[in-house]
Amino acid sequence: MPFFINNNHGRVAILAILIVVLWRIIKRRARTFIRLLESDALRFLHSDDGLMLNCNDKELLEGIIQAALRRGHITLQKATSKVKPEMSTGTSFYHANSSSGDSSESIDNSLLNEQDEPVLWKPQQMIQQVGGVASHKQPVLTLEPHYILKPLRLTHLRMERYQHDYNGAKDGLKDKTKVYRGVREIAFYEALAFASRLSHVIVSCMEPYYNSSSMKEKSIGHLLSCHYNIFRSSSLSFANEFTSSDGALSIVSRVKDMCTSADSWDRIAFLLAHFAGDEAVMSAFKSYIDTCTTLATTIETLNKMSDFTPTYYGVVDLRRFDMNEDSPPTTTTMSHPHLLLGNITSNFRHPNIIDIKMGTQAYEPSAPESKQRREIKKYPKQAEFGLRIVGLRVYDKAANDYICEGKSFGTGLMTKAQIIGAFRMFFCVDRDCSNAIRPSGVDDILRQLNRIIDWFENVNSDIAIYAGSILIVYEGDTIDSAFSEPPAVKMIDFAHVCRKQGGDDGYLKGIKTLFAMLHEIRNTMPS
Numbered sequence: 322m323p324f325f326i327n328n329n330h331g332r333v334a335i336l337a338i339l340i341v342v343l344w345r346i347i348k349r350r351a352r353t354f355i356r357l358l359e360s361d362a363l364r365f366l367h368s369d370d371g372l373m374l375n376c377n378d379k380e381l382l383e384g385i386i387q388a389a390l391r392r393g394h395i396t397l398q399k400a401t402s403k404v405k406p407e408m409s410t411g412t413s414f415y416h417a418n419s420s421s422g423d424s425s426e427s428i429d430n431s432l433l434n435e436q437d438e439p440v441l442w443k444p445q446q447m448i449q450q451v452g453g454v455a456s457h458k459q460p461v462l463t464l465e466p467h468y469i470l471k472p473l474r475l476t477h478l479r480m481e482r483y484q485h486d487y488n489g490a491k492d493g494l495k496d497k498t499k500v501y502r503g504v505r506e507i508a509f510y511e512a513l514a515f516a517s518r519l520s521h522v523i524v525s526c527m528e529p530y531y532n533s534s535s536m537k538e539k540s541i542g543h544l545l546s547c548h549y550n551i552f553r554s555s556s557l558s559f560a561n562e563f564t565s566s567d568g569a570l571s572i573v574s575r576v577k578d579m580c581t582s583a584d585s586w587d588r589i590a591f592l593l594a595h596f597a598g599d600e601a602v603m604s605a606f607k608s609y610i611d612t613c614t615t616l617a618t619t620i621e622t623l624n625k626m627s628d629f630t631p632t633y634y635g636v637v638d639l640r641r642f643d644m645n646e647d648s649p650p651t652t653t654t655m656s657h658p659h660l661l662l663g664n665i666t667s668n669f670r671h672p673n674i675i676d677i678k679m680g681t682q683a684y685e686p687s688a689p690e691s692k693q694r695r696e697i698k699k700y701p702k703q704a705e706f707g708l709r710i711v712g713l714r715v716y717d718k719a720a721n722d723y724i725c726e727g728k729s730f731g732t733g734l735m736t737k738a739q740i741i742g743a744f745r746m747f748f749c750v751d752r753d754c755s756n757a758i759r760p761s762g763v764d765d766i767l768r769q770l771n772r773i774i775d776w777f778e779n780v781n782s783d784i785a786i787y788a789g790s791i792l793i794v795y796e797g798d799t800i801d802s803a804f805s806e807p808p809a810v811k812m813i814d815f816a817h818v819c820r821k822q823g824g825d826d827g828y829l830k831g832i833k834t835l836f837a838m839l840h841e842i843r844n845t846m847p848s
Contacts, residue, residue: 393635707831716797
């Protein structure tokens with residue numbers, strides 16, 4: 322009998338030891354699992370001096386550029402083989418980049434033969450860009466039927482190819498806001514495209530979060546189900562159309578890999594540790610959910626912003642543009658990368674265009690002091706008005722030509738009255754001409770500006786856009802009723818987007834100033 326008792330005690334002791342050891346293994350595995358998930362999620366929200374992009378993560382930068390190249394390659398393939406724009410006989414098309422515009426001759430209708438013929442023509446240099454073209458910069462190109470090609474400076478790739486030491490480089494190359502501006506603009510446009518794909522999924526899954534007052538009200542089961550509904554590979558949310566033929570596969574794969582890389586034992590270990598109240602696991606999980614919630618909010622913010630930006634089609638390499646290749650170029654083979662964007666003015670016969678630099682400062686907070694001083698010196702009134710006219714062009718029907726003003730014109734406007742005078746010139750309301758903008762056109766522009774103001778005030782809470790612009794386009798030949806395209810108002814230039822808690826008060830001030838000035842002009846026009 323004593324032997325039996327001792328034997329039972331021994332078994333209980335061994336069992337207790339095994340349970341303790343097993344529990345420690347489960348906790349360790351659970352903590353490792355949730356920390357890995359948290360780390361992956363934080364990667365998407367990384368802020369390198371507010372740049373919204375980890376510039377030291379070469380793999381991430383490579384993936385972003387390659388995704389953009391795939392998107393551009395697929396766009397051109399479709400344009401040359403399938404897509405046929407809606408054109409009427411005798412229609413002329415005029416082109417503008419994200420900060421400029423110019424006219425071209427009418428399209429030869431002999432080019433429009435059969436419906437299965439290619440519709441893409443060779444890129445053409447713009448005749449004149451709004452604000453002019455600096456001698457050290459490449460010109461923006463137009464591409465029929467409705468594209469523009471904006472040159473990209475991928476300075477970080479050139480530095481890597483020639484093995485330049487970042488810390489030992491000359492002053493200009495030590496400025497991250499300059500070195501990485503090209504890839505940051507690509508990343509921003511890719512994020513916009515990504516957000517438009519995922520936004521409705523995120524919103525439906527995150528809706529219960531917005532209605533909850535604390536983490537305690539969110540059950541572990543509901544949070545996990547929301548996570549897996551968004552990111553797991555078997556989810557209907559990631560149907561094939563979300564991950565095929567649009568260049569976003571690598572980015573989507575990164576997100577899905579957050580949890581699909583984990584096996585069942587990791588998930589079970591996590592659930593056990595969480596239900597047992599392990600503080601380390603619960604803390605890491607809360608941080609992870611907060612990160613995912615922030616990511617979801619950012620995605621929804623970008624999705625709503627996409628309504629105010631030019632259509633994005635990817636990145637193309639101009640040197641390989643004529644090559645009939647089945648696969649896109651790579652970061653190691655491309656030499657002349659260009660953003661492929663929608664041509665905002667393609668539906669206008671004689672587009673009147675104005676480019677307005679927005680914000681109380683045209684430099685990022687992390688820019689070198691020398692850069693900040695240069696930008697302030699360009700236009701000291703930028704902080705006061707929150708805007709600066711970069712350039713404009715207005716169609717003069719009597720002369721059948723354009724009146725153009727460049728950067729020096731904008732920097733010479735030192736008072737509110739002078740700036741309003743420039744806008745009155747743009748809208749032709751002071752000249753004795755028959756092609757002044759209609760009052761309804763100004764009303765349309767004000768409505769579009771008001772939507773952007775609403776986005777800054779009620780949606781955006783963590784994005785700041787430095788050195789960005791507002792582009793306004795309207796039909797310059799208002800007499801010809803055949804061309805009644807409504808005015809276009811778009812936000813452009815996103816090479817300097819930063820993460821900033823509270824949003825962008827500087828840009829908001831500028832757009833409110835713009836709205837007030839245009840509203841003042843509208844009040845002087847007939848109802």
